[in-house]
Amino acid sequence: AQRVTQPEKLLSVFKGAPVELKCNYSYSGSPELFWYVQYSRQRLQLLLRHISRESIKGFTADLNKGETSFHLKKPFAQEEDSAMYYCALKTDSWGKLQFGAGTQVVVTP
Amino acid sequence: EAGVTQFPSHSVIEKGQTVTLRCDPISGHDNLYWYRRVMGKEIKFLLHFVKESKQDESGMPNNRFLAERTGGTYSTLKVQPAELEDSGVYFCASSQDLYINYGYTFGSGTRLTVV
Numbered sequence: 001a002q003r004v005t006q007p008e009k010l011l012s013v014f015k016g017a018p019v020e021l022k023c024n025y026s027y028s029g030s031p032e033l034f035w036y037v038q039y040s041r042q043r044l045q046l047l048l049r050h051i052s053r054e055s056i057k058g059f060t061a062d063l064n065k066g067e068t069s070f071h072l073k074k075p076f077a078q079e080e081d082s083a084m085y086y087c088a089l090k091t092d093s094w095g096k097l098q099f100g101a102g103t104q105v106v107v108t109p
Numbered sequence: 110e111a112g113v114t115q116f117p118s119h120s121v122i123e124k125g126q127t128v129t130l131r132c133d134p135i136s137g138h139d140n141l142y143w144y145r146r147v148m149g150k151e152i153k154f155l156l157h158f159v160k161e162s163k164q165d166e167s168g169m170p171n172n173r174f175l176a177e178r179t180g181g182t183y184s185t186l187k188v189q190p191a192e193l194e195d196s197g198v199y200f201c202a203s204s205q206d207l208y209i210n211y212g213y214t215f216g217s218g219t220r221l222t223v224v
Contacts, residue, residue, distance in 0.1 A: 046212035094164055099152040
């Protein structure tokens with residue numbers, strides 16, 4: 001069965017501390033994974049794609065097929081990183097996404 | 110370029126009434142998707158249009174939901190009659206790239222409350 005698991009509903013970190021959002025997936029094919037972010041009063045927007053191996057706003061995510069994980073990391077959290085983060089798995093060739101339940105990140109000064 | 114636009118942003122209706130949500134994708138985006146997030150649960154796929162055709166409507170919960178995409182431009186999602194469990198946020202997204210290698214562009218969502 002296809003599944004995306006984000007075990008943490010809420011992650012509270014201090015400014016300047018490292019932050020890691022966990023995402024595990026279950027998928028029989030070759031996975032394509034994304035991280036989306038929704039800041040307060042803004043729309044859901046793409047943060048990272050695993051195929052591009054890029055770093056956006058200091059965030060990185062590495063696909064680990066052995067552990068079926070795609071954790072999102074940032075070495076030094078900023079207050080503006082406070083948002084809802086969703087891990088998503090593309091489940092067919094037409095672009096259907098399966099989302100995790102989301103992790104609310106709160107960065108306190 | 111204009112983004113994905115959804116209307117209305119909020120809607121409060123009584124159980125049994127009809128509501129129609131609208132989504133205007135980015136011009137030129139052939140792929141249009143509807144998702145929804147019911148309170149406390151994850152964002153779930155409803156359906157996918159390629160131009161005016163329904164490519165995949167496997168996520169539509171039941172026949173009270175009807176989606177259309179006129180001429181391959183804007184799309185509507187009608188709920189008739191609405192039930193309490195339909196409350197949630199309905200998202201629309203569009204993509205030019207069929208295989209979404211670059212991800213979707215989402216609209217701001219419509220918050221539907223059925224009372």
